[in-house]
Amino acid sequence: MIINAKRYDKNEPSVEFVERKGKGHPDTVCDNLSEKLSVALSNYYIKKTGKILHHNVDKAILVGGQSRAWFGGGEVLEPIYIMLVGRAISRLGDEVVPIGTMALKVVKDELRKTFRYLDPESHVVVDYRIKQGSVDLVGNFNSENEIPLSNDTSFGVGFYPFTDTERLVLEAENYLNSERGKSEFPSVGEDIKVMGFRNEKKVTLTVAAAMISSLLKDSREYLEIKDQVIGKLSELASKVTELDVQIKLNNADNASKGIYYLTVTGTSAESGDDGQVGRGNRANGLITPLRPMTLEATAGKNPISHTGKLYTILSQRIAQKVVEENKKISSASVYMLSQIGKPITDPQSVYVEAVSDMSTEAVKEYSQSIVKEVLEKAPQTWQDILEGRVQLY
Amino acid sequence: MIINAKRYDKNEPSVEFVERKGKGHPDTVCDNLSEKLSVALSNYYIKKTGKILHHNVDKAILVGGQSRAWFGGGEVLEPIYIMLVGRAISRLGDEVVPIGTMALKVVKDELRKTFRYLDPESHVVVDYRIKQGSVDLVGNFNSENEIPLSNDTSFGVGFYPFTDTERLVLEAENYLNSERGKSEFPSVGEDIKVMGFRNEKKVTLTVAAAMISSLLKDSREYLEIKDQVIGKLSELASKVTELDVQIKLNNADNASKGIYYLTVTGTSAESGDDGQVGRGNRANGLITPLRPMTLEATAGKNPISHTGKLYTILSQRIAQKVVEENKKISSASVYMLSQIGKPITDPQSVYVEAVSDMSTEAVKEYSQSIVKEVLEKAPQTWQDILEGRVQLY
Amino acid sequence: MIINAKRYDKNEPSVEFVERKGKGHPDTVCDNLSEKLSVALSNYYIKKTGKILHHNVDKAILVGGQSRAWFGGGEVLEPIYIMLVGRAISRLGDEVVPIGTMALKVVKDELRKTFRYLDPESHVVVDYRIKQGSVDLVGNFNSENEIPLSNDTSFGVGFYPFTDTERLVLEAENYLNSERGKSEFPSVGEDIKVMGFRNEKKVTLTVAAAMISSLLKDSREYLEIKDQVIGKLSELASKVTELDVQIKLNNADNASKGIYYLTVTGTSAESGDDGQVGRGNRANGLITPLRPMTLEATAGKNPISHTGKLYTILSQRIAQKVVEENKKISSASVYMLSQIGKPITDPQSVYVEAVSDMSTEAVKEYSQSIVKEVLEKAPQTWQDILEGRVQLY
C-alpha cells in the first residue's frame, strides 16, 4: 500500500455546480432497487450460511411508461418496465436461492416505500435477469481468508466537508421528501431534482418536482403550492447558508401554454423518463462535477469484497476523519485504488489532498495513521451497509 | 450567460488514477450501440424530413452470458442479452419510423465491427424497448427557432491537455484494438481494460485483456503472447512518456491453479459481466477521478438539443482552444451548465479554470472570446457527431 | 349460406376419452387471462365509444417457475412468467387506450380470483406485447354495417348432449374447485386435471390435483385427504351416472419414494409446467378426441366479429336446440364455416349431424329453421360473452 498526500492552499472555485436526483427519480429508483436486492441477498446468505456470498446485482434498467395527468386526476396508460440484472450465487448445495422471488418482493416493497401514488401492481412490469456468478470470483470470495480479497481493480473517492451549496441541494430534496415535507406539501411528488448553481456569493437553486395531479384541482392551486414551496425552501436556505439564494421551481412550466409538471404517480418515469443504476447521485448523495467523483456505482455491489463500493465509503470516512480530527486541515479529498486479489485492507494506493497550512510531509504523516485506522475496520463495513447506516446514492 | 474564470498555479497531484474500458468492454459496447442507434435515427430523420427529430436512446443494458473456454477452443453456453431503451419520434405523419428494425440492424452491424469472434446471431439475444418521446420535449424540439433549445438542465465538463499517464492509457488500448494491434496479436480480444496508476514518476499500467481461447493452443503459447504484448506496450510507453512505466497484463492469472483470462468471443460479457450505457469512459475516452468529470452519458442522446452531450463536447473544445491559442496557459478545465428551454448557445454558466501566469481577470477576458466563438458553432456540432469526428466514449 | 344435415343411427363408440384441465391448470390460466383481457377491453371501448372495437388478444404464454414444497410449508424459488400477446385498437382519436395497465390489472385480479395461495406480486412476473390491430381488419370492423363482418374464415363446432362420462369429468373438477369443494377440502389446490376413460360400462376417472403443502402436516394427512376426496368423488359419480366408476387420485404418487403431488401455490405452474392459450379445454369445458372439436381458441378473440369464437358458441346452441326441441333427435353435432368479409349471420356452411329416426331430409328441413333462428341472434352474442354467461374453456 502506498499512502500519498499533498497539501493545497485554499483556492476555491468561484463557481459551483451541484445536483441531486431525488429518491423518486428513475436513476435513483434503479440505485435503490439494486442496493436493496443486494441487502436482501446478503441477509439471506447470512441466515443460511453465516456469511455473505458472492453477488453483484449492480445493473438495472427502468423504461418509462406513458401517462395522462390532468388537474384533479390522471391515469397511467402504459406501465413502467423495470429489469434487475446481475449475478449471484444461486445454489447452496442442493438448495436453490429464491433470487427471483426475492427480486420481485424487493421491487414491490421498495416502490411502495418510495412512492405514495404509484401502484406497483398495475403501474409496473417487473422482470429480472440474474445469473450465477463467475467461477473465479466465486473462488476468491469463498476463500478462508479472514480479510476478503478485492474482486476488482477499482477506485474510491471521497471528500469532506460539504460546501454550503452542497448542503443546500441535499437538504432541499431531503426536506421535500421527508415525512414532514410530505405532510406539508402532499401534492409534491417524490421525483425531485435539485440543481444548485453558485456564482461567487449567489446561488440559484433550480428544483424540478413532479406534482401529483389528483391532489391539485386547478392551475391556481398548483401555482399557490409552488409559491408556498418556494417560500419554504427559501426559509430552509437561510438556515443553511448566508449566501444569497434564489429558488426556481418547475421552471419549464408555461401557464400560457397550459404546461405544468403534473404526474399521476409522482415520478417522471410514468411518462417516458428512463433510468439506470449508477447514472445519478454519487455515494454522498450528490453529483458534483467540480469535485472529485468516481464512476463506480455503489448500489447493488456486494458489501464484502467489491472495492468500488467499499473504497467509496472508506475514502469518505478518511476525508472526514482527516478534517475533523485536525483543526489545521479545513477540507480533504481522498482517492483510493484497489488491487484485484489483494486483501481489501491493502489498497494499491491511497492519496489524500488536504487544504491546510501544514506541509505536505506533515499532512502525509498525519493522514497515514488515519488511513490505517479506517482500513483496519474495513472488513466490518458491510454491517453498516446492511443496516442502512451509510448513504450510497 | 455568465462566463467565469479562475487562474491556478500549477500544482499537480503526486498521484494519478486513469482508466479506460476498451471497445469490447460491456459498458463500452452499450455506449457504442446506443450512440450508433442515435446516429442511425438522426440520419433517417434527416433523409425523411431534412432535420434531426427528437430522440433520446441513452439507456441500454447488457446481461452477460455464460461460456466455457479452453486452450484451442470454447463455446458460448448461454447468449448475451442486450436491450436498447429510450424514446424517439416514431411517426412522421402517417409513416411509421422503423425504429425496431433499425435497432436490430445497428446492434448486429456494430457487434460485427467490434468483435471478430462473437457471432451476433447465435451468441446474442437483442431486444429493445423504445417509446414515443414526451410531448413537451417534442414541442421544444420541433419549434421554428433556428437555434435549438436545451432539453434539460445539464452539465458539460472538459479539460486539456492530457497528462502522459492519460495518453498512455488511451494509446495502450487504442493500439491493442487497432488493425495493426490485431494483426500482431490476433489472440488478444477486444475487451481490454487499462488502468494507469502514477505515483510521482512511476506509472503502473495494469491491463486486463480477454484472450481468444481458440487461437491459443496451450498455456505456454498464452504466456509467450503475454510477454510479447508486455514488450510491445513497454515500447509504446517509452514513446509516449519519459516516466518509468511498468506493465502488468492479466494480473489475476494464476498458472498453478490453471487460471487464465480466456474467452471464446473476446469479451467478458460472454461469461457474466454485465454492462450499461454511461458507466464507463467519459467522452474523452477515459475515467479520471482526479480530474473533472460529468455523470452525463453522451451516448444515445440526440445531438441537437441535449446539452448533456453537446456541452461535454463544447467544454472540451473550449479547454483545448484556451490552451492551444495562448502560450501562457498550460492547462485548462471547463465546466458548463445549460438551462432548459434556452438556446443551446446561451448556457447558464461557463466556468474556465486555467493553470497560468496570467491574472484571473486576464484569463476571464481571454476565455470569453473563445467561449463565444465555440458556442457560435454549437448548432453545427451534430454534424461532427454524425460523421464520427468526435470521441464520445 | 348452405345448410346441410345428415341423420345417423345411434352407434356410439364403445370407448370414450374425456379430459378437463381445471381452472388452475397453466393452459386454462392462459385462456382465462386472455379472455378477461378481451372482456376488459370490450367494456372499455363500449364506455368510450359505445361499441366494441377491434382486438384479438388470443395468445399468451406462461413459463413455469420453480418451487420447493414440503409437508407443512414450501416456497416459490423462481416466479412464474406470463406474457399476454395480441392486437388491439390502441388509440381513440388522440386518446391512448391504457392496454398495458389494463392487462396488468386483469392478470393480478384474475390470479387472485383463481388461486388462494398464489401471490401475484412475488410469485409472478407479468409482461405483455400487445400491438395496434392491422389496418384492413380495423377497416372491416369499423364499418357502418349493422351486422359485423366475419374477420376470418374459421370453424365452429358443437355437440349436444354430453355423455355421462363427459358430465362426470366436468362436474368432478367443478366440484373440487367450487366454494363448497374448497371449504371441504382446503388442501386441494386449483390445478386439477381430470381424465375420464370409459370402456363399455366401466369408467376410470384419473384425477391429478395439486395439493397445498402448507396445509398438510405429513404424508399421513395427505393420504387421508386423498381417501376422503376419492370417497366424495365416488359419491358424486353415483349421482351423475349408473356406470361403474373407479376414481384414481394423484396416481403418480409413490409413498415409498416419498413422491407426493405437493405444491406451494396450488398449481403445477410453480414448478415448470408451462401454458398457452387454446391448448386445453374446448369451449364446452372439455377435451374430447372422439367427438368433433375445433382447434380455434375462443379465449381472447373479440366477441363481435371473430367467428372462430362466435361460431363455436352458436354451433353449440344450434346442437342443443335441435335436440331439445325435437324428441326424435337424441343427439346432434353442428359444424359451421364462416367466410371472411361476409356478415357473421351468413356463414359459408352449416352442417348438422343428428342421431335420429327421421330421414336426412327431415332433419335438414327441421334444422334449417333452428339455424336461422340462432343466427338471427348472433349479433347479440357478445353480451352473453361479456357478462360471462357462456362457457369458453
Next chain:
Amino acid sequence: MIINAKRYDKNEPSVEFVERKGKGHPDTVCDNLSEKLSVALSNYYIKKTGKILHHNVDKAILVGGQSRAWFGGGEVLEPIYIMLVGRAISRLGDEVVPIGTMALKVVKDELRKTFRYLDPESHVVVDYRIKQGSVDLVGNFNSENEIPLSNDTSFGVGFYPFTDTERLVLEAENYLNSERGKSEFPSVGEDIKVMGFRNEKKVTLTVAAAMISSLLKDSREYLEIKDQVIGKLSELASKVTELDVQIKLNNADNASKGIYYLTVTGTSAESGDDGQVGRGNRANGLITPLRPMTLEATAGKNPISHTGKLYTILSQRIAQKVVEENKKISSASVYMLSQIGKPITDPQSVYVEAVSDMSTEAVKEYSQSIVKEVLEKAPQTWQDILEGRVQLY
C-alpha cells in the same frame, strides 16, 4: 392394455371442412421452431451421453411485427418477436448444455430455411425461457428401463386414409411451397393458408397466400399471377380428384379499395399476426373438425417418453396398417390413451374404429395383432422423428 374396436358402415358426412396452415404461417413457424429445437437437443444429448434426455420445449409464442408493403418494395417497421419456452436437462454433470445458443441457432437456421425474404437478423427478435426439467419426470426419464415410461396421461389420435378434399388441401400448400412452386411463382410467399370446403360433390378451395411485394411491380402483375396460380391449382386439383373444385385465391382482396395481400417477407407475421405452438395443423398436416383430432401439440415434445407425441404417430400408423393390410376395411380411426409411469408400449387403451363389412369382433381381433406389432416398435419411433421421416405439423 385394453384394445377395443368397432366396425361402422360407410356413412360419410355430406360436408367436409379441411384446413392447412402452410409452413410460413405464424402457428406453423412456432411448431417448426419448437420441434427443431427438440431435435437439436436430442442430437446433442445423444452425442454427449448416448441417449436422449428429458426435455419438453413444446411452447413458443410469436408476436407479429409491423410492416409496410407496396408494389415493388416494402419494409419491416417493427420486427417479429419470438420466444421459445420449455424445460430441458441443462447440466450433464459439471457440463452446461448450451440450450440458449442452440435455441438461437435453430431459430435463425429454420427461419432461413422457411423464408426467402425474411431476414432473421433485422426482422426478428429471438428470446427464450427454457428451464431445468422437474425432478420427478427426470427421475422417470433416466431410469434403467429399456422401454421408456409414459411421462403423462395423454391421447393420440389418427385416421387413414385421407379423403380427396384432405389430399387436395395438403397438396395445394405443398406444391405452392415446394421448390418447383417457388420457381414457377416466386412472388407467392410462404404463409399460405388453404381451406377446403366440400359440399356433396363440390369443393371450394380458399387459398390465402401472402405475396412478396418487392417482386410485383403493380396490381396488374399481381392479378395476372393470381390467375396463373388459380390455373395451376385447378390443374393440380383435377389430378387429385374427380370432384368439382373451385379455387379462390386471396379472396379478401379488393381492387377498388387498393387492398391486396402484399407482404415484404412472405408471412403475415410481419404485420401483426401472432402465433403459438399447437394451434395449427395436427400431426397429419391438417385441421379436420369433422375427423378425430387430439389437442396435443406434437412439436417440441421429447420423442422418447411423451405419449402425446408418440401416440399421435402410432395411432396414425395403426390406422394405416389396419386399412392397407386388409381389403375389407376401407378406412379406420385409432385412439390411444397412455398411462403415466407405465411403459409406452403398454397404453391404457387402444380403440380402433373401422369402416368395414367385417364384424366388430373380427375387426377387433384383426386390429389387435397390428396394434401389438406397431407398439413393439414404439421405442424406436424417436429415430424416425429425429431424421424427419414423420410429419408432425
